[in-house]
Amino acid sequence: MKTLQKQILKKIYSFETKRTILELIVRISSIFLIVGAGTMVFIHILQKLAEQQTLDLLQLFQEDIETIRMYIGEIMYTLFEELPKFETVSVLILLIISVTLILISIKNFGKIKNKILALKKYWLKH
Amino acid sequence: MKTYDDKEVIKKIKNGEIDHFSTLVKQYESQIYQYVRARLFQKLDADDLVQNTFVSFYKVISRFDETKPVLPYLFQITKNELKMYYRSHKETVSLEDSLEMKTEQADFYAEDYSRVLEKLSDEQREILQLLEEGYSYEEIAQKYNRPINTIRTIIRRARLQVKKLYEDSSKTNT
Numbered sequence: 001m002k003t004l005q006k007q008i009l010k011k012i013y014s015f016e017t018k019r020t021i022l023e024l025i026v027r028i029s030s031i032f033l034i035v036g037a038g039t040m041v042f043i044h045i046l047q048k049l050a051e052q053q054t055l056d057l058l059q060l061f062q063e064d065i066e067t068i069r070m071y072i073g074e075i076m077y078t079l080f081e082e083l084p085k086f087e088t089v090s091v092l093i094l095l096i097i098s099v100t101l102i103l104i105s106i107k108n109f110g111k112i113k114n115k116i117l118a119l120k121k122y123w124l125k126h
Numbered sequence: 127m128k129t130y131d132d133k134e135v136i137k138k139i140k141n142g143e144i145d146h147f148s149t150l151v152k153q154y155e156s157q158i159y160q161y162v163r164a165r166l167f168q169k170l171d172a173d174d175l176v177q178n179t180f181v182s183f184y185k186v187i188s189r190f191d192e193t194k195p196v197l198p199y200l201f202q203i204t205k206n207e208l209k210m211y212y213r214s215h216k217e218t219v220s221l222e223d224s225l226e227m228k229t230e231q232a233d234f235y236a237e238d239y240s241r242v243l244e245k246l247s248d249e250q251r252e253i254l255q256l257l258e259e260g261y262s263y264e265e266i267a268q269k270y271n272r273p274i275n276t277i278r279t280i281i282r283r284a285r286l287q288v289k290k291l292y293e294d295s296s297k298t299n300t
Contacts (some may be wrong), residue, residue: 002155004155004159004173004176004177005148005151005152005155007173007177008151008155008176008177008180008181009147009148009151011177011180011181012144012147012151012180012181012184013144015181015184015185016144016184110141110142111141111142112142113142114141114142114143114144115142115144118142118143118144118145119144121145122145
């Protein structure tokens with residue numbers, strides 16, 4: 001292969017290596033950040049519910065089926081009423097974002113894998 | 127490696143198999159290089175420009191319509207790169223320098239003009255100076271008590287002489 005062709009390919013591979021590494025870092029760190037933030041807000045909600053003794057309502061599920069069927073609506077309504085609204089909405093949004101990001105990553109997995117394999121092959125050769 | 131047509135190669139590159147880009151480089155590099163080399167004297171600059179062309183193409187390949195031919199697109203990128211190259215290598219003069227140069231030129235011409243005027247006859251010189259001061263042909267004719275056509279002839283001859291003297295002085299300067 002001619003020198004100029006080699007130089008072109010080297011530039012392409014250098015550019016792609018940087019782009020792929022940056023893409024991976026951004027993707028992985030954003031998933032971790034969003035999932036982490038979601039988990040923290042969720043723990044905060046649980047702590048708040050525990051402080052309010054709202055979680056005691058869930059003891060209903062230790063009762064027999066008939067009692068559960070009778071009170072489930074009322075219990076769920078009370079639980080919903082006592083949930084901290086802002087935090088709950090935040091958790092839901094974070095959950096949607098993280099699921100979307102994970103789905104996109106799964107969809108692009110083949111492409112990223114091919115890229116990494118091609119980059120590995122090139123850099124091991126040169 | 128199995129040979130593919132451009133459409134398949136681009137599809138594969140879009141799918142992350144970037145090693146197939148070498149096929150495009152091998153196929154079109156010489157054509158692009160010849161095109162650039164015909165327009166640039168510096169070999170290093172030509173090499174850089176060809177490299178930039180392929181890198182630019184690679185950057186947009188994910189948006190490239192694989193049903194379209196590659197070569198015209200590459201040529202279009204090359205033309206843009208050449209335009210950018212010419213623009214960045216165009217000689218520029220700062221506004222300050224340009225003003226300085228213009229002032230110097232104006233000084234030079236003023237000096238030269240007064241020297242040229244000295245070589246004209248008194249009448250021609252005076253008439254030209256009156257003309258510069260804003261007098262009309264009629265006013266000059268009245269002032270010198272001469273027919274207007276005579277004044278016209280004097281002015282025309284004076285101008286021709288000034289032109290000739292300028293040309294002579296520029297020849298001796300070079």
